[in-house]
Amino acid sequence: MDVLVIGAGQAGLAAGYFLKRRGLDYRLLDAGAAAGGAWRHGWESLTLFSPAAQSSLPGWPMPPTPGGGYPPRDAVIAYLTAYEARYALPVQRPVQVTAVRRAAEGLRVEAAEGAAWTARAVISATGTWSHPFVPQVPGREAFAGRQIHSARYRRPADFAGQSVLVVGGGNSGAQILAEVSRHAARATWVTERPPVFLPDDVDGRVLFDRATARWQAEREGRPAPPPLGGLGNIVMVPPVVEARARRVLHSLPPFARLEAAGAVWADGSRVAAEAIIWCTGFRPALDHLAPLGLVEADGRVRVSPEGQALAEPRLWLLGYGDWTGAASATLAGVTRAARAVVAAILP
Structure with missing residues (x-):
């Protein structure tokens, strides 16, 4: 197998889209019982911060919300479910990946269910939802x-x-x-x-534009633009x-x-x-990478700008936050990061 993607939430699906376009032999393994990724576990009233048109995965725009406004959680789940089916992405679930190990032919991915796969490259896209963080407050x-x-x-x-x-x-x-x-x-x-x-007229579109400007400045070696009006x-x-x-x-x-x-x-x-x-945030869900010895004290893996693990070139990380690509943990931003990973993974 060329590429194995661990996780079929928004980051995994975006990677799957570009892998399919490249005609590679690939598969997505997902721990969830159904499509939707972390959105399936969000609170009932959760909504996006941007209109549907600015919250889409590559290839197919999210349908607009009836009556306008920001898409609610259930609309996002329905979109991700339909997206997976639309592109016939080869998702296998539920599969709980427990370990990624080095092998002569590539990387060996093992699951709690007893199955194992070997791929020339692995994209870890497990997100953060399964690792909520609560501080150690006295008492x-x-x-x-x-x-x-x-x-x-x-x-x-x-x-x-x-x-x-x-x-x-x-x-x-x-x-x-x-x-x-x-x-x-x-x-x-x-x-x-x-x-x-933020001012009332600022939504996810503006935030994504700011993230894009920072990303472009970093790529070109320029100073990042200052915050706009102290937002x-x-x-x-x-x-x-x-x-x-x-x-x-x-x-x-x-x-x-x-x-x-x-x-x-x-x-x-x-x-x-x-x-x-x-409401104290999350940490990257990287327990499955422990056998590789790459996860550092801050809970991250050192990666290149394209998301390639510096100490294991057959491993790529996608969608965990800005350290794996600017705005890559968002629907609006993951397309750019996923495109970069797939373009670099098997040139």
């Missing part, structure tokens, strides 16, 4: 209430009438705080630094705009520790809580 084990990561959050009604801490800034923290605050008895937002909001990182999607009107988009700095009944700050102040929603 976390002593907290008597419910704790979940945003990866497991589904709907605000699950917290109706409760006192809730939403921990973490960024878009997930802002969106979850916005809707939970309408149902909870009390919702308290805790962020590492004061949240900064922050939270997109003002409709639920966040509505929360602003209710004056709930304010946060407290990080607490010093947790106790059974809530959080305690360094000055001794307390906030009672019955539940904590950790």
Whole structure:
């Protein structure tokens, strides 16, 4: 086999599209029971930050959302499912890849189900969703209430009438705080630094354009362009705009520790809580690469600008974040990164 792709979410499908166009012998292995990648696990009200036309994989635009606006989670899942079928991409699922090892003929990929494959090149596109990150806050084990990561959050009604801490800034923290605050008895937002909001007319299109400008500058050896007007990182999607009107988009700095009944700050102040929603991000899902000895202390693999592992030229990484290609963890940005990987993998 020429190429084996581990993961068939948006990054894996984009790679599959370009591999198919090259006429290579390839296969995609996916741990999910159905198509849709990480989007299948997002909370019920999750939406994209950009219109459908700016959120498409290579070859086929995402159908526009009826009535306009940003595509909801279920529309993205339907699009990825249809995309996989449209191009007849050879996805095999569910397959839980457990190890990638060096072999004389290439790289050997082993699965929990007992199967194994050998390919001349492997593209790892497993994303981050399966590796949610929760910080080691003192007293976390002593907290008597419910704790979940945003990866497991589904709907605000699950917290109706409760006192809730939403921990973490960024878009997930802002969106979850916005809707939970309408149902909870009390919702308290805790962020590492004061949240900064993008202007109302800025969405994912502008963010992608900025990422593209940075990528082009780096490729050409020029200084990256300065931030435009001090823009922050939270997109003002409709639920966040509505929360602003209710004056709930304010946060407290990080607490010093947790106790059974809530959080305690360094000055001794307390906030009672019955539940904590950790919106504290994810780490790359790279456990399957452990046998290669490439994953460093920061949880990443050192790669070239095209995503090739520097210490194992038969391995490529795609879609984990800007370190594997500018905006490569987004629907809008993964096309460029996937094209570059496939163009370089078997010239």
